[in-house]
Amino acid sequence: MRQELMALMAAAPPPVRRALGELMGSIKAGLEAAGQTPKFIDARARVYDWRNLLPMLTDIRAKLDRPIAARLRRRGKAKTELVRLEEQFALLRRAHEQMSLMFQISYALVNVGGEFQTSEEVLEQSAEVLIELLEADLFVCRLRDEYGEWVNVAANTQHGTSTPILVRAMEESIPGHPVMQAVASKQWSYVLSNNLMSSERGGESYDCVAYQEGYRSRLAFILRGHDTQPFGLIMLYSRAEAFFGGYDHQFLSDCSRIVSLTVGSRLEVGRDALSKASGGMAHVGNNALSVIKNCLELVKEDMEAGIRAGAAPLLRQFRTSFDLAREIELIGCALGGAERLRGAIANLLDAVDHPRIMHYIRGEEVLDLDPRSPQDEEG
Structure with a gap:
């Protein structure tokens, strides 16, 4: 073979x-x-x-x-x-990591601040949580003022270094600015920007300040209420290119909703407490002040009338033992105090939407209800 x-x-x-x-x-x-x-x-x-x-x-x-x-x-x-x-496991692991991060953010936002604070302070505290857990380098907080402009109310870096001097107020009508456009659209809850050059140079910033200071990416959370109206902005910056692109869309959307919910709830609780307190004080205090003021005014009018008719023998005898002018002056001071208290009650009503905090004795902080304006005090 x-x-x-x-x-x-x-x-x-x-x-x-x-x-x-x-x-x-x-x-x-x-x-x-x-x-x-x-x-x-x-x-x-x-x-x-x-x-x-x-x-x-x-x-x-x-x-x-x-x-x-x-x-x-x-x-x-x-x-x-x-x-x-392996791909599914990687997705599950990433989802688990982001879910764990979401729980950390939620827990920190719920537990931050255990006392009444202004809108600026609440927004700043929430931004401090986000800059740490999302590992950003800079945060900027903005609130809308009575003129409709978004005013810079707080800014800080991760390690407390100097912050860039960003534009103080921004209008929603700024052309080509993605954050302002998203605010006006009433739909988006966050905006990612990876080109922080000015809009004149094809970028997504109002000016080049952040870019010149070395920041290359931005994540802006648009805080909205139940009516979808925006009430605050928390803008995070990073020096790394496209840094926030590592988080997926659902995570950032959920994060924005949680920040809106926690910040909005804190503001609403404080506003509701002030509203009830100021309403009760206005009801009781104004009634009591009206009685006091009316009585003092009647006494003052009677005394002034008596002085003008000072020829009466009984009144002349009364004037020898009392200084009527001084008594009238004291009554005037009492009337001024009553009027000032009425102004404080009015300020308490205004504090529902625009609270002001002042330092009190022993380091305590209280509402500033003094009806005298800072200009009056300086004068």
Whole structure:
């Protein structure tokens, strides 16, 4: 058999001879590895020349390759499935990390500040939580004033270094500014900006101050109430390129809603408490002050009338024992005090929307209800 095969191979052209030799070597190695021997369908079939030998060897090699190919296909499918599982695991791990971060942010925002504070202080405290947990480098807080402009009320860096001098007030009508456009649209809850050059240079900032100071990306949370009206802005800056793009859309949307909810709730609770307190004080205090003021005014009028009619003997005797002018002056001071208290009650009503905090004794902070304006005090 061996001699016949050698003779058939010798008769084949050189390229075919090399192919036959490689096929036979491959078949021998495959049979030894599989522990098999070739099986012919028709044992009487004979090979007469190399033209019959080549397809026969090819058929044997193909049969040996079938289980190998099947194993490779199974391995390929398993590898594809493994890749898919790894991708799903990576997504789940990322979702878990962001969910854990969301819980940290929520817990910190709920627990920050245990006393009544102004809108500026509440916004700043929330920004301090976000700059730490989101690993930003700078925060800027803005509130809308009575003229509709968004005023810079607080700014600080992660490590307390100097902050850039950003524009104090911004109008919603600024062309090309993505944050102001998002505020006006009443839909977006956050805005990502990765080009902080000025709008004149194709960027997404009002000016180049932040860019010149080395900041390259910005994440702006637009705080909205239940009526979707914006009431505050917390803008985080990073020196890294596209830094906030690592957070997915759902995470940032949820984060913005949580900040809006916690900040809005703190402001509403304080506003509601002030509203009830000021309403009660206005009801009781104004009534009492009206009685006091009316009585004092009647006494003052009577005394002034008595002074003008000072010829009466009884009044002359009364004036010798009392200084009526001084008494009238004291009554005037009492009337002034009553009027000042009325002004304080009016300021308490105004503090519902615009509270002012002042330092009191022993480091305590109280509402500033003094009706005298700072200009009056300076004068």
